[in-house]
Amino acid sequence: MAEQFYKDLPKVELHAHLNGSISSTTTEKLITKKPQLSDQHNMTVISRGQKRTLEECFEMFKIIHQLTVSDEDIFVVTKDVVKEFAADGVKYIELRSTPREEKSTGMTKKSYVSSVLEAIKQCKNEGVDIDVRFLLAIDRRNGPNIAMETVKLAEEFFRSSDGVVVGLDLSGNPAVGDGKNFIAPLQAGRNLGLKLALHLAEIPNQNEESEMLLSIPPDRIGHGTFLHPEVGGSQRLVDTVKKYRIPLELCFSSNVKSQTISSYDQHHFHYWYNLGHPCVVCTDDKGVFGTDLSLEYQITASTFNLSKTQIWDLSYQSINCIFAPESVKSDLKRRWNELKPGLFTQD
Numbered sequence: 001m002a003e004q005f006y007k008d009l010p011k012v013e014l015h016a017h018l019n020g021s022i023s024s025t026t027t028e029k030l031i032t033k034k035p036q037l038s039d040q041h042n043m044t045v046i047s048r049g050q051k052r053t054l055e056e057c058f059e060m061f062k063i064i065h066q067l068t069v070s071d072e073d074i075f076v077v078t079k080d081v082v083k084e085f086a087a088d089g090v091k092y093i094e095l096r097s098t099p100r101e102e103k104s105t106g107m108t109k110k111s112y113v114s115s116v117l118e119a120i121k122q123c124k125n126e127g128v129d130i131d132v133r134f135l136l137a138i139d140r141r142n143g144p145n146i147a148m149e150t151v152k153l154a155e156e157f158f159r160s161s162d163g164v165v166v167g168l169d170l171s172g173n174p175a176v177g178d179g180k181n182f183i184a185p186l187q188a189g190r191n192l193g194l195k196l197a198l199h200l201a202e203i204p205n206q207n208e209e210s211e212m213l214l215s216i217p218p219d220r221i222g223h224g225t226f227l228h229p230e231v232g233g234s235q236r237l238v239d240t241v242k243k244y245r246i247p248l249e250l251c252f253s254s255n256v257k258s259q260t261i262s263s264y265d266q267h268h269f270h271y272w273y274n275l276g277h278p279c280v281v282c283t284d285d286k287g288v289f290g291t292d293l294s295l296e297y298q299i300t301a302s303t304f305n306l307s308k309t310q311i312w313d314l315s316y317q318s319i320n321c322i323f324a325p326e327s328v329k330s331d332l333k334r335r336w337n338e339l340k341p342g343l344f345t346q347d
């Protein structure tokens, strides 16, 4: 549990996978409805101090996906996840999820997205204090044709969701498939006005793929762990990211617990933050990695010795990286400034 300052800090969450963000309370609720899966409970979260390989994390997602197979499941999960982020002091979130179909329950990709959007709407109607937007995710293991279908679905909801659907994500096991196969669908999405948040260089030795994906260019980068030359990336990759000033979504617990980074102090946050490059602290999968955004901010502060003022600035600057329009950014900044005095007079 994070200290009160980090909980009270108003925060923006820009990298959260819906099915990776399910809390153990919600998992229990889902298991009650599916008793045949009751022995899977401990398979969906990496406890404190434990680690897995990234490959093992993707096995965990397969188990979690067995728990969310109907429109009702997706609706319940979305509502709970949104409320949990709000309770943690997150004022604006861009959730992302891969539309899935499930023949046994009649869930289609379209009804999947509708269920997410309906849950978001209900949270709003209930007065939950958080602005929620949504990105449709492309899982690289499903290939470019499915990716193009996802772009079309995103386009449909982009037009009809009143600004809630803002973009696309490229994710999934980075060791599977080739990123260059997704350039065409991603570019098509971009031409429609959808913003792009792409997982990039989450594992080593993908310089060619990273270069191709950066040429689009994306609006934000997920992880970017192996972009800089010190870890096998290249100066050219760094220069491209700097030239377009593409913000990085950085997820400490995710990278350490899935072992793409050996320890917190080795995290590439350090490299990019020292360059003055936009860095956004995110959770990735708060359920799987047993974290929340307050804790991620606290880890950032304690690992790199950042003052409360520096942490405040980090959160405030993240507002510039959201996909919602400028007017939303101004509103959030006003909100942050209103909350600031209360936060700094506590001690």
Ligand SMILES: CNc1ncnc2c1ncn2[C@@H]1O[C@H](COP(=O)(O)O)[C@@H](O)[C@H]1O
Pocket (backbone or CB within 6 Å): 017, 018, 019, 020, 057, 061, 096, 097, 098, 099, 137, 139, 171, 172, 173, 174, 199, 202, 254, 258, 284, 285
């Ligand atoms: C740990 N690092 C990661 N790297 C890449 N992709 C990840 C990920 N963590 C999660 N996902 C992606 O998100 C899906 C689960 O949420 P949704 O079913 O979409 O809501 C995973 O199946 C994977 O495609």
Ligand SMILES: [Zn+2]
Pocket (backbone or CB within 6 Å): 015, 017, 171, 199, 222, 284
């Ligand atoms: Zn991710």
